[in-house]
Amino acid sequence: MTGSNAETAAGFAVYGSDQGGPFVLVSDHAGRAVPPELGDLGVSAEERARHIGWDIGIDGVGRHLAACLPAVLIEQVYSRLVIDCNRAPGHPTSIVTVSDGTPVPANKGLTPEQIAARHDAILHPYHARITQELDARVQAGRPTVVVALHSFTPEMRGFKRPWHAGILHNHDSRLAHIMLELLRREGLTVGDNEPYALTDTSDYTIPLHGEKRQLPHLEIEIRQDLITEEAGQKEWAARLARLLPEAWAQF
Numbered sequence: 001m002t003g004s005n006a007e008t009a010a011g012f013a014v015y016g017s018d019q020g021g022p023f024v025l026v027s028d029h030a031g032r033a034v035p036p037e038l039g040d041l042g043v044s045a046e047e048r049a050r051h052i053g054w055d056i057g058i059d060g061v062g063r064h065l066a067a068c069l070p071a072v073l074i075e076q077v078y079s080r081l082v083i084d085c086n087r088a089p090g091h092p093t094s095i096v097t098v099s100d101g102t103p104v105p106a107n108k109g110l111t112p113e114q115i116a117a118r119h120d121a122i123l124h125p126y127h128a129r130i131t132q133e134l135d136a137r138v139q140a141g142r143p144t145v146v147v148a149l150h151s152f153t154p155e156m157r158g159f160k161r162p163w164h165a166g167i168l169h170n171h172d173s174r175l176a177h178i179m180l181e182l183l184r185r186e187g188l189t190v191g192d193n194e195p196y197a198l199t200d201t202s203d204y205t206i207p208l209h210g211e212k213r214q215l216p217h218l219e220i221e222i223r224q225d226l227i228t229e230e231a232g233q234k235e236w237a238a239r240l241a242r243l244l245p246e247a248w249a250q251f
């Protein structure tokens with residue numbers, strides 16, 4: 001699941017077609033590819049397959065969702081261990097040297113040139129593609145909702161996370177509150193800014209493409225054990241395909 005050569009060359013993959021729908025789906029952490037010149041980053045394949053390498057299961061959820069909805073999905077194809085596309089350039093956890101206890105030797109002691117090369121090859125093309133999508137829609141006067149898809153590990157530092165999903169929000173919580181309520185009505189345990197809170201510094205994608213542009217937005221986190229297999233991915237995609245239009249209608 002490392003993406004086609006064309007996708008890894010571009011730094012992103014695009015799925016679905018919007019057919020006039022309002023949703024633009026983005027997956028910052030769906031990818032697992034590593035540029036060939038970085039080898040294996042000095043991290044074993046087993047470690048890279050853990051949650052530190054990517055958002056387990058969110059690729060399947062996003063692609064099924066893009067197929068169920070009229071919506072475009074823009075997916076990052078590189079591992080977050082190469083560079084985290086939900087961090088601003090230069091953020092302390094943009095290119096991590098240790099993640100959840102696992103050292104990433106290839107990220108140690110990088111020169112400014114090496115860091116700039118990762119920005120130019122991976123971070124900037126991905127965000128430029130999202131910007132291009134949003135610009136075109138805004139210019140055409142089309143209603144647009146940015147939906148960021150993520151997944152979270154069921155257990156962190158010994159704490160078993162009770163939430164099935166989480167909705168993260170900060171400056172504009174209108175759509176988040178509607179979606180929280182809709183998900184809770186399904187009988188799910190849904191975190192309100194849990195397991196993470198959306199902030200100006202810990203996130204990049206929603207602050208940049210949603211808040212700064214004043215576009216309605218959602219950041220959705222799904223617990224990884226629910227979407228590890230395709231059946232769970234399809235179940236969550238079907239749920240979101242049903243609830244997103246409902247949330248938008250209530251907005």
Ligand SMILES: [Zn+2]
Nearest residue numbers: 029055150151
């Ligand atoms: Zn994520």
